[in-house]
Amino acid sequence: xxxxxxxxxxxxxxxxxxxxxxxxxxxxxxxxxxxxxxxxxxxxxxxxxxxxxxxxxxxxxxxxxxxxxxxxxxxxxxxxxxxxxxxxxxxxxxxxxxxxxxxxxxxxxxxxxxxxxxxxxxxxxxxxxxxxxxxxxxxxxxxxxxxxxxxxxxxxxxxxxxxxxxxxxxxxxxxxxxxxxxxxxxxxxxxxxxxxxxxxxxxxxxxxxxxxxxxxxxxxxxxxxxxxxxxxxxxxxxxxxxxxxxxxxxxxxxxxxxxxxxxxxxxxxxxxxxxxxxxxx
Numbered sequence: 472x473x474x475x476x477x478x479x480x481x482x483x484x485x486x487x488x489x490x491x492x493x494x495x496x497x498x499x500x501x502x503x504x505x506x507x508x509x510x511x512x513x514x515x516x517x518x519x520x521x522x523x524x525x526x527x528x529x530x531x532x533x534x535x536x537x538x539x540x541x542x543x544x545x546x547x548x549x550x551x552x553x554x555x556x557x558x559x560x561x562x563x564x565x566x567x568x569x570x571x572x573x574x575x576x577x578x579x580x581x582x583x584x585x586x587x588x589x590x591x592x593x594x595x596x597x598x599x600x601x602x603x604x605x606x607x608x609x610x611x612x613x614x615x616x617x618x619x620x621x622x623x624x625x626x627x628x629x630x631x632x633x634x635x636x637x638x639x640x641x642x643x644x645x646x647x648x649x650x651x652x653x654x655x656x657x658x659x660x661x662x663x664x665x666x667x668x669x670x671x672x673x674x675x676x677x678x679x680x681x682x683x684x685x686x687x688x689x690x691x692x693x694x695x696x697x698x699x700x701x702x703x704x705x706x707x708x709x710x711x712x713x714x715x716x717x718x719x720x721x722x723x724x725x726x727x728x729x730x731x732x733x734x735x736x737x738x739x740x741x742x743x744x745x746x747x748x749x750x751x752x
Contacts, residue, residue, distance in 0.1 A: 592687070592688075592701055592702060592703045592704065592717075593703075593704045593706070594688065594704070594705050594706070595706045596664055596668075596705050596706065596707045596708075597708065598664060598665060598668050598707050598708060599668065599707060599708045599709070599711075600668050600669075600707045600708070600709075600711035600713070601668055601669040604668075604669050604670055604671045605669065605670050605671070606670075606671045606672075607649060607650060607651055607670055607671065607672045607673070608645060608649040608650055608672075608673050608674065608747055609643075609645065609649070609650040609651075609672070609673065609674050609675075609676055609743065609747070610650070610651050610652075610653060610666075610667075610670065610672045610674075610675045610676070611636070611640065611650065611651070611652045611653065611676050611678060612653045612655060612663060612675060612676065612677045612678065612682045612685070612686055613636070613652070613653075613654065613655075613677070613678035613679055613682045613722060613723075614654065614655055614656050614657070614679065614681045614682055614722075615627060615630075615632075615654060615656075616630065616632035616633075616722065616723065616724035617724065618630045618631055618632050618724070618727075619632055619633055631727055632722075632723040632724045632727060633723075635723040635726060635727060636652075636678075636723045639723065639736070639737075639740060640652075642737070642740070643740055643743070643744055643749065644744070644749055644750075644751055645747075645749065651670070653666055655681075655682060655685055656681075657681050657685070658685075659685070660685050660688070663685060663686060664705070667705060667713055668707060668713075671713070672713075672715045673715060673716065673747065674715060674716045674717075674718055674743055674746065674747065675703070675715055675716070675717050675718075676717075676718055676719070676720055676743065677717065677719050677720075678719075678720055678721065678722045678723065679693060679721065679722025679724070679725065680692070680693040680722075682719075682722070683696065683719040686703075686717055686719075687701065687717060687719075691719075693719055693721065696719050697719050697720055697721055697735070697736075697739055698718065698719070698720065698735070698738065698739035698742060699718070699719070700716050700717070700718055700742075700746070701716065701717040701718070702714070702716065702717075703715055703716070703717050716746065718739065718742070718743050718746075720736055720739045720740065721735070721736050721739075
């Protein structure tokens with residue numbers, strides 16, 4: 472008997488030599504068979520014993536397709552994951568843009584800004600809100616520079632820092648009744664809070680480190696926070712709430728000392744203009 476016939480003796484197939492067309496015969500036998508065969512372990516295969524035997528176990532139930540609810544849950548999970556990835560990517564881009572230029576990340580159809588959320592920026596104030604409060608777009612808060620303090624009180628508007636401040640405000644193209652200037656000194660936070668009790672302000676712009684720390688109510692480095700938007704909420708008596716944005720910028724005196732800061736300061740002011748919807752003419 473040939474080698475092929477010897478290897479397949481246990482199959483009871485009608486071939487026993489090399490000259491037989493055993494491959495065609497084998498395929499025909501498999502096709503005609505209606506039984507399901509399972510291969511025994513190699514240890515069980517012996518000459519004279521069938522290497523294949525009919526399966527005794529019933530076929531398992533066919534795999535059912537996932538239900539509509541499962542498909543929907545998977546789809547929602549996938550969409551949620553994609554949204555998180557997109558938002559995370561946009562946040563990273565906005566932060567990189569903020570570090571490089573100090574401005575928001577703009578793209579076709581919108582822009583992304585990094586807004587600082589700080590639980591310390593909500594306060595309860597033991598003061599009453601004045602009825603019929605005046606509405607303002609911007610309140611500039613600052614302390615007199617050294618050049619202004621050298622002049623008599625009635626002549627301080629002639630100081631170079633005060634004149635530069637007026638030019639900065641003029642460049643923002645606001646109507647004169649839409650903004651005010653408030654002069655404060657270190658430790659005079661009560662003056663600021665009382666002033667806000669009689670004003671409804673959209674944006675408070677502290678100028679310089681002293682004003683920024685006073686308005687925020689905590690110590691911050693102006694070089695790290697200038698041009699950033701902070702949400703602020705003051706709750707006065709009778710649950711009267713004042714909500715506004717805080718955007719610190721450099722003090723005019725610093726710009727006179729270091730003219731290279733003029734560009735970044737103008738960028739910060741333009742962001743405030745953009746927030747207010749002011750379009751330069």
